[in-house]
Amino acid sequence: MTILVIAEHNNAELNAATLNTLAAAAAIGGDIDVLVAGEGCSAVADAAAKAAGVSKVLLADNAAYAHQLPENIAALVAELGKGYSHILAAASTNGKNYLPRVAALLDVDQISEIIAVESADTFKRPIYAGNAIATVQSSAAIKVITVRATGFDAVAAEGGSASVEAVSSVQDAGVSSFVGEELAKSDRPELAGAKIVVSGGRGMQNGDNFEMLYKVADKLGAAVGASRAAVDAGFVPNDMQVGQTGKIVAPQLYVAVGISGAIQHLAGMKDSKVIVAINKDEEAPIFQVADYGLVADLFEAVPELESKL
Amino acid sequence: MKILVAVKRVVDYNVKVRVKADNSGVDLANVKMSMNPFCEIAVEEAVRLKEKGVATEIIAVTVGPTAAQEQLRTALALGADRAVLVESAEELSSLAIAKLLKGVVDKEQPQLVILGKQAIDSDNNQTGQMLAALSGYAQGTFASEVAVDGDKVKVTREIDGGLQTVELKLPAIVTTDLRLNEPRYASLPNIMKAKKKPLETLKPEDLGVSTSSTVTTLKVEAPAARSAGIKVKSVDELVDKLKNEAKVI
Numbered sequence: 001m002t003i004l005v006i007a008e009h010n011n012a013e014l015n016a017a018t019l020n021t022l023a024a025a026a027a028i029g030g031d032i033d034v035l036v037a038g039e040g041c042s043a044v045a046d047a048a049a050k051a052a053g054v055s056k057v058l059l060a061d062n063a064a065y066a067h068q069l070p071e072n073i074a075a076l077v078a079e080l081g082k083g084y085s086h087i088l089a090a091a092s093t094n095g096k097n098y099l100p101r102v103a104a105l106l107d108v109d110q111i112s113e114i115i116a117v118e119s120a121d122t123f124k125r126p127i128y129a130g131n132a133i134a135t136v137q138s139s140a141a142i143k144v145i146t147v148r149a150t151g152f153d154a155v156a157a158e159g160g161s162a163s164v165e166a167v168s169s170v171q172d173a174g175v176s177s178f179v180g181e182e183l184a185k186s187d188r189p190e191l192a193g194a195k196i197v198v199s200g201g202r203g204m205q206n207g208d209n210f211e212m213l214y215k216v217a218d219k220l221g222a223a224v225g226a227s228r229a230a231v232d233a234g235f236v237p238n239d240m241q242v243g244q245t246g247k248i249v250a251p252q253l254y255v256a257v258g259i260s261g262a263i264q265h266l267a268g269m270k271d272s273k274v275i276v277a278i279n280k281d282e283e284a285p286i287f288q289v290a291d292y293g294l295v296a297d298l299f300e301a302v303p304e305l306e307s308k309l
Numbered sequence: 310m311k312i313l314v315a316v317k318r319v320v321d322y323n324v325k326v327r328v329k330a331d332n333s334g335v336d337l338a339n340v341k342m343s344m345n346p347f348c349e350i351a352v353e354e355a356v357r358l359k360e361k362g363v364a365t366e367i368i369a370v371t372v373g374p375t376a377a378q379e380q381l382r383t384a385l386a387l388g389a390d391r392a393v394l395v396e397s398a399e400e401l402s403s404l405a406i407a408k409l410l411k412g413v414v415d416k417e418q419p420q421l422v423i424l425g426k427q428a429i430d431s432d433n434n435q436t437g438q439m440l441a442a443l444s445g446y447a448q449g450t451f452a453s454e455v456a457v458d459g460d461k462v463k464v465t466r467e468i469d470g471g472l473q474t475v476e477l478k479l480p481a482i483v484t485t486d487l488r489l490n491e492p493r494y495a496s497l498p499n500i501m502k503a504k505k506k507p508l509e510t511l512k513p514e515d516l517g518v519s520t521s522s523t524v525t526t527l528k529v530e531a532p533a534a535r536s537a538g539i540k541v542k543s544v545d546e547l548v549d550k551l552k553n554e555a556k557v558i
Contacts, residue, residue, distance in 0.1 A: 071447055092469050100403070100435035101439065103439065110403065110439075112432065113432070132326060133531075140524070175446070176475055178475055179475060179476050180474050182471050232488070238488060244429065245427075270532075291539075292541055292551070294543075294544065
């Protein structure tokens with residue numbers, strides 16, 4: 001059994017979610033190869049070679065892979081993947097974008113967002129917004145799987161000494177091109193990997209009031225998230241959204257401020273170790289999952305919390 | 310141009326589902342069913358493209374049980390011109406559905422296929438990408454903006470760090486994110502008119518597609534229950550608990 005893990009990166013740095021995906025691969029067992037496809041991404045390949053448990057790194061460095069266009073990446077992965085028993089990628093927007101395309105090209109089913117490995121062919125995954133957990137078994141010759149990063153503890157980023165091999169194959173479908181991107185800039189930790197997350201909902205009333213949460217977050221070294229209501233109301237950009245349709249987080253501490261706790265929001269955060277809810281509505285569903293609830297006006301409680309940290 | 314929109318009948322998003330006692334699945338008997346929210350957004354986008362004069366015909370398609378006709382009628386009431394039901398009683402994998410949709414794409418030859426990014430029941434997020442692979446088309450997933458320009462379509466996509474814009478050659482596949490648009494409600498006269506619009510029924514065999522799957526569900530369980538904790542009275546007590554009891558700050 002040999003597993004191919006596709007690295008998540010931005011051409012400069014290896015994304016931490018790759019280390020969680022490697023942990024899922026290690027749980028399956030067998031040799032693990034990592035594919036780094038991008039442009040000018042040799043530093044990423046070097047970082048991947050140092051990760052624990054990696055036998056070999058394949059480096060596909062070409063302009064065709066610069067922006068992870070799925071038409072090109074999927075063709076490459078399907079070509080390289082034929083000799084592997086499993087192909088894994090993080091369930092990031094990139095992984096979700098190209099991996100089903102890989103599976104269809106290989107004519108196999110894909111298993112999305114696994115949270116546990118039972119055996120080499122059996123996995124657990126949440127369905128219905130996390131309200132049920134399905135155990136699924138695959139008889140496919142090549143098992144194509146995306147991995148929910150919060151389901152697996154990352155492997156060590158240092159200590160490995162895999163070799164790096166260049167891949168010469170260039171797959172350029174020529175049907176799509178990259179136009180541009182607008183990335184949100186932040187000095188705070190990345191939402192998906194943060195140990196503490198402070199999130200605001202509709203109760204924040206406007207975008208300026210999020211300043212209060214940023215102050216608390218900065219004292220805690222936390223990332224700031226939001227509910228869909230806060231995103232739709234234009235308080236904050238959509239990449240801050242936590243939930244079924246946004247990011248899935250499982251930090252040590254999740255502080256929900258002015259968030260009622262709809263099913264779709266809980267889907268994104270209910271695996272957090274400790275949940276704190278601050279809400280003035282005593283009946284809000286969020287209190288049913290919160291370890292510590294404070295029924296209070298957030299405009300008084302949040303500044304007070306900040307001053308006492 | 311012709312637009313194909315794929316819709317799915319799923320449990321209504323407000324329903325708190327319950328796992329069956331024998332762990333064979335989720336109990337869907339007597340539960341309210343609706344069109345998948347992401348599919349509603351797909352229909353709305355197609356209708357807007359028709360209103361802008363970009364699209365000439367909208368075909369709504371679904372793969373599902375006979376009852377899924379209701380969701381096709383909804384799509385027709387929202388502005389689709391005709392509908393195709395690929396009838397299959399059993400629940401199919403995303404790959405099987407993508408293959409059936411490919412059969413419909415081959416028949417209808419649309420320039421643009423719009424799907425939701427994921428169904429809120431299986432949470433797979435696969436079908437659009439698989440259909441794109443099978444038909445060899447470009448894909449614009451998680452779209453929050455779609456602009457057709459001649460023989461190309463510009464799609465702004467929601468990605469982890471923000472937004473990304475790609476340009477795709479038509480024909481292409483687009484999957485919708487929640488922020489693409491705000492779906493309209495079907496008016497009563499439109500619901501009445503929708504009853505007269507054509508609805509064609511096909512079987513998987515008609516499309517020459519095998520719907521077998523390599524994935525079997527062994528069991529479905531309720532997630533570990535999380536019980537309510539305690540209510541604290543003040544911010545001081547909260548900080549104290551987090552520091553000394555939970556030890557997370």
